[in-house]
Every structure is written in structure tokens, then in C-alpha cells.
Amino acid sequence: NTQPIQSFRLFTGEFYCGITALEYHWGLEKGELDLWCPLNRISVRADVAPLFLDWELALVPTVEVLQTLANTVEANFLNPTDQRRSCFEVLPPGEYDYDLVPVRKNPPNLFLVGNSSSFHQRLEFAHPHFPRVKLNVHPTFAVVHGVYQLYPSVHRNRPYFTIMSVITAVCYSTVPRDFQTRPNTQLLPRRISGQDDDQRSFESDDSEEIIEDDDYSGEDDGVRIQSWLEGVPKLISLVEEVSGKSEGECSKNSWRNSPVKGV
Numbered sequence: 325n326t327q328p329i330q331s332f333r334l335f336t337g338e339f340y341c342g343i344t345a346l347e348y349h350w351g352l353e354k355g356e357l358d359l360w361c362p363l364n365r366i367s368v369r370a371d372v373a374p375l376f377l378d379w380e381l382a383l384v385p386t387v388e389v390l391q392t393l394a395n396t397v398e399a400n401f402l403n404p405t406d407q408r409r410s411c412f413e414v415l416p417p418g419e420y421d422y423d424l425v426p427v428r429k430n431p432p433n434l435f436l437v438g439n440s441s442s443f444h445q446r447l448e449f450a451h452p453h454f455p456r457v458k459l460n461v462h463p464t465f466a467v468v469h470g471v472y473q474l475y476p477s478v479h480r481n482r483p484y485f486t487i488m489s490v491i492t493a494v495c496y497s498t499v500p501r502d503f504q505t506r507p508n509t510q511l512l513p514r515r516i517s518g519q520d521d522d523q524r525s526f527e528s529d530d531s532e533e534i535i536e537d538d539d540y541s542g543e544d545d546g547v548r549i550q551s552w553l554e555g556v557p558k559l560i561s562l563v564e565e566v567s568g569k570s571e572g573e574c575s576k577n578s579w580r581n582s583p584v585k586g587v
Contacts, residue, residue, distance in 0.1 A: 330368060335468050349499075356508075381426060382474060419460055
């Protein structure tokens with residue numbers, strides 16, 4: 325079942341050091357972090373959503389973005405409270421490149437859907453040839469969603485693993501008591517999400533929400549997995565190599581015209 329498209333929060337707040345520690349090391353005010361903001365939401369096919377919800381897939385930012393994030397949280401740890409910088413200002417909202425990384429040694433099955441709903445092509449995870457996706461998900465949320473699920477035995481030799489581990493270790497550091505005990509800020513989290521006044525905050529509802537859209541256009545959703553047009557030529561070669569299909573059976577034009585909006 326590849327339909328409908330499902331939209332949900334990537335990071336649900338399950339982080340051992342606590343939300344207050346994340347707010348401090350991310351350079352936010354206490355109570356400012358909104359886990360319902362659009363920067364923490366993704367939209368994927370119905371068959372892919374469980375892979376994120378069950379931590380079988382992780383989104384890993386580029387090493388350059390991870391290093392910038394690591395430098396920021398380290399500076400926030402070392403500097404006085406009033407000299408911290410927001411990670412959402414250092415890395416402003418926008419599109420970021422992500423690798424789809426299987427968490428465990430044996431990756432889950434992913435399928436690319438062609439023009440015909442009955443045509444499904446199995447994809448193989450073959451780094452570094454597996455194409456990246458462009459997302460509006462903020463790197464902070466991607467890191468805390470995936471870092472605990474990445475098995476060291478599988479990922480320790482990858483360049484991203486050490487940096488993500490450093491970011492997490494800093495977030496475990498002691499938070500000044502005056503920050504812990506101060507009241508939550510009354511500021512709206514607009515510098516983080518740009519959301520309207522009538523959009524709910526994390527405190528308003530602890531339940532998870534999955535939105536299903538049978539007529540998903542790919543234009544109205546602020547955070548979505550976009551089509552892999554930029555990676556299609558490389559992906560075509562990989563698919564044809566794996567499957568042994570001829571150009572006529574799996575033409576480039578048929579893939580470019582595919583109605584699929586994402587993975």
C-alpha cells in the first residue's frame with residue numbers, strides 16, 4: 325500500500341536528556357521549542373512512514389551541516405547563557421540535503437513506483453550512489469530522531485556518526501540551574517517555524533497525529549520529501565544495473581513522468 329501520503333512529526337520528544345537541555349544547547353529560550361512546528365514534519369508514502377516511526381530509517385544531514393551544528397552546540401555549552409546562538413539562526417529554515425540511512429545492518433525494502441501503480445522497482449541501498457533527498461526538515465530534529473538508533477557496529481566508520489555522537493554528548497551536558505528553573509517563555513516560536521497564531525504548540529496535545537491525504541499535491545505541505553528529479557539519472561543507472569531491465573522496460577522518460585512525490 326503506497327497511498328495515501330502520511331504527514332507526521334519526525335522527532336516526538338523521546339530524548340533522554342530532556343527537552344529543556346535541547347532548548348539550552350540549541351540556543352533557545354526555555355519553553356520555546358515547538359515539536360509541532362513544520363520544521364519537524366515530513367510527508368511520505370504510507371509504506372515508508374512506518375520505517376521512520378519504527379526507527380528503521382534515519383535522515384542524516386551532510387557532514388558540513390553536521391559540523392556547523394556541532395560547532396554551535398559546543399559554543400552554546402562553553403559560552404554564558406546570554407551569549408548562546410540559536411541553531412535555527414545559524415542554520416536557517418530551508419531545504420537541506422539528507423541521506424536516507426538504514427539504521428540496522430539489514431536495510432528495509434524501498435520501492436520506486438512507476439507510472440503504473442502495479443509497477444514497483446525494489447531499490448538497493450548502495451552508498452554513495454543512493455541519491456540524496458532535499459527536505460525542509462531542520463537538521464536538529466533529524467539528528468535527535470536518528471542518533472540513538474544508529475548501531476555503532478554498523479555506522480561507526482561513517483563520517484557522520486562521530487559528529488552526531490558529539491552533538492548528542494554535548495546535549496547531555498549540565499544545564500545551568502537558573503535556566504532550568506526559569507518560567508517558560510511566552511514568545512511565539514515564529515523564528516523557528518514561521519507558523520500562524522492559531523497553530524497549536526507542543527504543550528497543547530501530547531498525542532501523535534498522522535495526517536493522510538489521498539489527493540496529495542506536493543505543493544501545500546511545508547515539509548515534504550520531494551521528488552528525486554536531481555538524482556533520477558543516477559538512480560536509473562542503479563535500478564537498471566540491479567534489475568537487469570532494458571531501456572525499453574524501464575525508460576528514463578517513464579521515471580521522470582512518475583506521479584511519485586517522494587520515497
